[in-house]
Structure formats: C-alpha cells, structure tokens
Amino acid sequence: xxxxxxxxxxxxxxxxxxxxxxxxxxxTYEEMNVSANRLANALISLGIRRDDRVGVFxxxxxxAVIAIFAILKxxxxxxxxxxxxxxxxxxxxLNNCRMSGLIAGWDRFTLVSHIHEDVPSLRFVVSSGARExxxxxxxxxxxxxxxxxxxxxxxxxxxKCIDQDLAAIIYTSGTTGVPKGVMMTHxxxxxxxxxxxxYLKNTSSDIxxxxxxxSFDYGLYQVLMAFxxxxxxxxxxxxxxxxxxxxxxxxxxxxxxxxxxxxFALLLQLDHLKDYDFGHLRxxxxxxxxxxxxxxxxxxxxxxxxxxxxxxxxxxxKRVSYLPPDELDRRPDSVGRGMPNEExxxxxxxxxxxxxxxxxxxxxxxxxxxxxxxxxxxxxxxLLKPGKYPGERVLYTGDLFRMDEEGFLYFVxxxxxxxxxxxxxxxxxxxxxxxxxxxxxxxxxxxxxxDPILGExxxxxxxxxxxxxxxxxxxxxxxxxxxxxxxxxxxxxxRESLPKTExxxxxxxxxxxxxx
Amino acid sequence: MGEKKNIEEKIRRFVNQTFLRGREANPGLENDTSFLxxxxxxxxxxxxxxxxxxxxxxxxxxxEELVPENLDSVSSLVKFIDRKSA
Numbered sequence: 001x002x003x004x005x006x007x008x009x010x011x012x013x014x015x016x017x018x019x020x021x022x023x024x025x026x027x028t029y030e031e032m033n034v035s036a037n038r039l040a041n042a043l044i045s046l047g048i049r050r051d052d053r054v055g056v057f058x059x060x061x062x063x064a065v066i067a068i069f070a071i072l073k074x075x076x077x078x079x080x081x082x083x084x085x086x087x088x089x090x091x092x093x094l095n096n097c098r099m100s101g102l103i104a105g106w107d108r109f110t111l112v113s114h115i116h117e118d119v120p121s122l123r124f125v126v127s128s129g130a131r132e133x134x135x136x137x138x139x140x141x142x143x144x145x146x147x148x149x150x151x152x153x154x155x156x157x158x159x160k161c162i163d164q165d166l167a168a169i170i171y172t173s174g175t176t177g178v179p180k181g182v183m184m185t186h187x188x189x190x191x192x193x194x195x196x197x198x199y200l201k202n203t204s205s206d207i208x209x210x211x212x213x214x215s216f217d218y219g220l221y222q223v224l225m226a227f228x229x230x231x232x233x234x235x236x237x238x239x240x241x242x243x244x245x246x247x248x249x250x251x252x253x254x255x256x257x258x259x260x261x262x263x264f265a266l267l268l269q270l271d272h273l274k275d276y277d278f279g280h281l282r283x284x285x286x287x288x289x290x291x292x293x294x295x296x297x298x299x300x301x302x303x304x305x306x307x308x309x310x311x312x313x314x315x316x317x318k319r320v321s322y323l324p325p326d327e328l329d330r331r332p333d334s335v336g337r338g339m340p341n342e343e344x345x346x347x348x349x350x351x352x353x354x355x356x357x358x359x360x361x362x363x364x365x366x367x368x369x370x371x372x373x374x375x376x377x378x379x380x381x382x383l384l385k386p387g388k389y390p391g392e393r394v395l396y397t398g399d400l401f402r403m404d405e406e407g408f409l410y411f412v413x414x415x416x417x418x419x420x421x422x423x424x425x426x427x428x429x430x431x432x433x434x435x436x437x438x439x440x441x442x443x444x445x446x447x448x449x450x451d452p453i454l455g456e457x458x459x460x461x462x463x464x465x466x467x468x469x470x471x472x473x474x475x476x477x478x479x480x481x482x483x484x485x486x487x488x489x490x491x492x493x494x495r496e497s498l499p500k501t502e503x504x505x506x507x508x509x510x511x512x513x514x515x516x
Numbered sequence: 517m518g519e520k521k522n523i524e525e526k527i528r529r530f531v532n533q534t535f536l537r538g539r540e541a542n543p544g545l546e547n548d549t550s551f552l553x554x555x556x557x558x559x560x561x562x563x564x565x566x567x568x569x570x571x572x573x574x575x576x577x578x579x580e581e582l583v584p585e586n587l588d589s590v591s592s593l594v595k596f597i598d599r600k601s602a
Binding site for chain 1 (some may be wrong): 533549552554557558559560562563578579580581582583584587588
C-alpha cells in the first residue's frame with residue numbers, strides 16, 4: 001500500500017462523504033481526489049518524475065492537503081515546510097533535498113520571488129490562495145494553483161512507486177543546529193498510520209479536529225489517518241481562540257481531538273468548560289511533551305465521556321508508545337507501551353537489555369522506523385544501528401527511559417539539549433547562531449526553561465560586547481526576522497559573563513532560572 | 517469618539533510592541549487586519565492579549581468572548597472594549 005492510496009481508496013468507497021472541512025468549505029472524497037489528480041497531472045507536465053522532491057510551503061488549508069496528495073500521485077516525495085520559515089533556512093532546505101518544485105502561498109511571494117537564484121534545482125513555484133496584487137513574474141516559473149487545477153485532466157496519473165520509495169522528507173531540528181531531513185518511505189508511513197488508527201480504534205465515522213500545523217508530523221498524520229479510515233478531517237489554520245475550538249468541537253460533532261500540552265493548558269483556562277456537552281468526543285490524544293498529571297485530572301473532569309491517550313514519539317519513527325486510557329489511573333506518569341506491530345526495549349551503554357526499572361536508552365524496532373536522514377550517513381548511523389536480523393536497522397532514540405515489568409515506559413530524560421516548546425523541537429544551536437549574527441553580542445547561550453503553558457520556554461542568556469547597547473526587545477525582534485515563530489526566545493537575560501566549566505564549556509544548568 | 521481613539525491607541529501600542537516586533541507587516545497594520553490571517557498573534561499571544569485587556573480596561577473577558585469576532589483585529593478589539601466598558 002502507498003500513502004496516496006488512502007485518498008484513492010476512500011474516494012472509491014465513500015465518494016460523496018465529506019473528507020475535509022476547512023472553515024465554511026466542505027469537500028467530499030471525490031472532490032479531493034479529482035483535485036489531487038488534476039494537480040498531479042499538472043506537476044507531471046511541469047516535469048516532476050518519480051522520486052523528485054516537491055515542497056509544500058503553505059498554511060494549513062485545503063490547498064495544502066490537495067498538494068500533499070497530488071505530489072504523491074505524481075510519484076514524487078513531499079516535503080512540508082513550516083510556513084513561518086525565513087529565507088535562509090528555506091533556501092537551505094530546498095537546496096539540501098534539491099527540490100524540483102515548490103507550492104507556496106501568494107502571501108509568501110516576496111519570500112519566494114527570488115528563490116530560483118538561490119536554488120538551482122528548483123524549476124517552478126506554484127502559488128496558492130488569494131492574490132493581493134498580481135506580481136509580474138516569469139510565467140514558466142510561477143504558476144497559479146487554481147489555474148493549474150482548471151487546465152489539467154481529472155484522471156489519475158499512472159502510479160509508479162513501490163512502498164520502499166520515499167513518501168515524505170520531514171525536516172527536524174538537530175543538535176547541530178542544521179535541520180535534518182527524516183526520510184519516510186511509504187511503508188514507514190502506512191505502518192505508523194495503521195498502528196495508530198488500530199489503537200485509537202478509528203473508524204470511518206470518526207471526525208478528527210486538526211489544529212496542529214501540517215509541517216509538524218503530529219498535524220500531518222491527522223490528515224493521512226483521517227483519509228486512511230475514510231473519516232472526516234476538520235482542519236483549522238491554527239489553535240488561536242480557545243472558545244472557537246470549543247465551538248468547532250460541538251458544531252462539527254468532533255470525535256477525535258489531538259493536541260499538545262500547551263493547547264490543553266489554554267483550553268483549561270476557560271471557566272465554564274464543564275458546562276458544555278462533549279458527549280460525542282470519543283478521544284483526546286496528547287503527545288510531543290508530557291501532560292502534567294494535574295492537567296490530565298482537569299481534562300477528565302471537563303470531558304467525562306472522553307478517553308484520554310497519553311503518547312510519546314519522535315519524528316524518526318513517528319510514534320513510539322501510547323498509554324491505554326484504562327491504565328491512566330494506575331500509571332498516570334507513564335507514556336504507555338509500544339504500539340501494535342512495533343517492539344520497544346531499553347538498553348544500557350553496552351547495548352545490553354536492562355532489567356525492569358533500570359534506566360537506559362530506548363530502542364524502537366518496527367516498519368515505522370525511518371529510512372535515515374537525507375544524505376547524512378554518519379548522523380544516520382548514530383541513531384539507526386543493526387537489529388535482530390541481517391540488514392535490519394533499529395532506532396536508538398537518544399531518550400532515557402525505564403520500563404516496568406509489564407512493559408510500560410517512563411520517560412527519564414533526553415540525552416541531548418533539544419528544547420521542546422509547545423511540543424515542537426527547537427535546537428538551541430540554531431537560535432544561538434542567529435544571535436551571534438548580531439554585532440552587539442559577545443556570547444550567547446540558549447536553553448529551555450520550564451513554563452506552565454509552553455512546557456519549555458526558549459530562553460537566551462547573552463553577554464554584550466563592551467560599550468554597546470541593545471535591548472532584549474531588539475534582540476527578540478532580530479530573532480523574529482530570522483527564525484520560525486516558535487524559536488524566538490521568550491526570555492532574554494543579560495549577564496556580565498557566562499558560567500563555564502574548567503574546559504570552557506558553558507554551564508547551562510546554572511542559567512535555567514526564569515528571571516528577566 | 518475621543519474615548520474610542522484612546523482605546524485604539526492603547527491597543528495599537530500593545531500589538532506593535534508585543535506581537536509585531538518590527539516584522540514586515542509593521543507599517544501595514546490596518547484597523548481591520550486579521551491577526552489570524554496574517555499570523556500576527558499565536559495561541560499564547562491570545563493569552564497575553566486577554567491579560568492586557570483585562571488589566572488595562574478593567575474588564576473580565578468571558579469564555580464565550582474568546583472568539584475572533586471580538587479579538588481578531590484592532591477594530592474588533594476597539595468595538596469589543598467599547599461595548600464591555602459601556
């Protein structure tokens with residue numbers, strides 16, 4: 001099975017069923033499938049071939065979903081890029097995977113209008129959404145999404161991929177500060193979707209609300225899974241106005257609501273959450289960061305008929321574990337056990353499996369484990385190591401865990417210093433390298449500090465050069481111009497010097513107090 | 517009318533300082549620019565915005581009022597505050 005088959009099959013089984021709701025727009029499976037076919041034919045006529053990489057640089061939208069399936073139907077690999085990415089990183093990602101085509105919003109036009117000069121592999125940009133002005137562009141390089149749909153054929157193009165081909169490359173922050181492309185084959189993604197929809201007991205009657213960005217794998221998989229089961233996806237641009245989300249859950253009779261702790265913390269600030277009838281909401285899922293036990297308790301009070309799934313995962317294998325809801329009372333601090341069709345275990349530094357209760361590194365074995373990092377064999381070898389059988393590779397997660405006698409996992413710590421803010425990974429190195437571009441800064445160090453809403457807030461501690469003056473606000477502004485929104489430091493602290501070890505390494509632990 | 521102008525000034529100053537931080541959109545913040553559409557405010561930003569409104573204008577924002585119709589642009593905020601403080 002291929003990822004693109006999710007849409008094809010559901011369009012055959014439920015042609016007139018609502019596949020996607022976005023604001024006031026409702027689209028059936030047939031409409032989605034035909035639009036994806038049309039765009040796929042357009043991409044092929046623009047020269048896209050099997051294994052080519054095509055980027056999706058769009059806000060959550062109908063066009064973003066069409067684009068993903070069209071790229072798959074064109075036998076190519078899709079790469080969803082965070083729509084708040086700034087030029088330098090965008091151009092890095094496009095060059096890194098030698099992208100052939102990019103689908104971007106017209107509202108990002110100023111950003112992509114000169115991208116061809118930086119990215120030699122890029123043949124065209126397809127722009128979607130409303131145009132505020134009609135820029136003068138080279139018509140062979142800049143095409144309009146709607147016009148392509150109108151002028152292309154609705155028949156499906158020939159399918160040429162097998163499940164060993166890459167369905168997607170998902171860029172993720174690494175400790176080195178340079179984004180790494182996680183290669184996911186069709187088999188990887190289909191396996192992950194099958195395991196997850198199995199334990200969530202999804203059926204075609206499910207209506208899933210997705211307020212997470214599609215550039216975040218947790219948000220992306222909601223689309224894939226909803227289409228796989230033939231359910232309905234209610235897609236929102238973002239999670240912004242908590243009461244709006246409550247209204248949407250009720251209006252659309254949502255049955256599944258995936259979120260991150262930040263969203264649940266915001267929802268729980270509503271005074272009258274308990275007064276609404278969420279009887280149809282079958283489940284809530286949490287992943288990306290641990291949900292505090294107190295929030296679990298409050299969520300259960302507010303959603304008494306809803307099952308709460310605590311989960312854990314990493315992009316490199318999509319998902320690792322889930323806690324069955326009926327275990328919540330017995331093990332509120334566990335992230336559960338391995339999902340169906342996957343094996344998880346904990347090893348010590350000598351690679352021996354540890355006894356129950358002992359701490360070690362978590363290892364994941366299954367068809368959901370990535371193929372590797374795009375063109376980074378050494379980085380790949382650090383995480384993917386030989387498994388049980390010849391040729392097999394298993395994933396060393398870099399996360400420290402202990403496992404109890406019944407196989408339930410308890411998160412202990414990360415081995416690296418990646419920050420998890422709003423559940424998404426932020427590389428301190430990446431933020432630091434932007435800070436060092438400011439002339440005024442002599443030294444800078446970035447870390448996560450605990451925050452009741454964000455989980456971890458990004459904090460920068462800086463030492464200025466002698467005689468210069470710059471405010472924290474100016475530093476934040478510079479970061480906002482050069483980094484994705486979620487990476488901009490919430491807190492900037494000034495110091496005369498940074499505490500260091502004898503070898504000159506900055507001691508981050510001494511700096512994690514919240515102060516301004 | 518003077519009162520409304522005053523409310524607008526305070527809101528603009530807050531939005532500029534807290535959310536725009538000199539981004540491209542900064543000079544182009546029209547009264548009816550949607551914060552959601554333009555990606556000006558994020559989810560924690562809404563919290564900051566509500567805290568600012570409650571403190572500055574001495575009002576209580578109810579659950580039902582946490583919707584874009586009230587909060588999603590400078591002009592909708594001015595109308596909302598005007599109505600709440602009446």
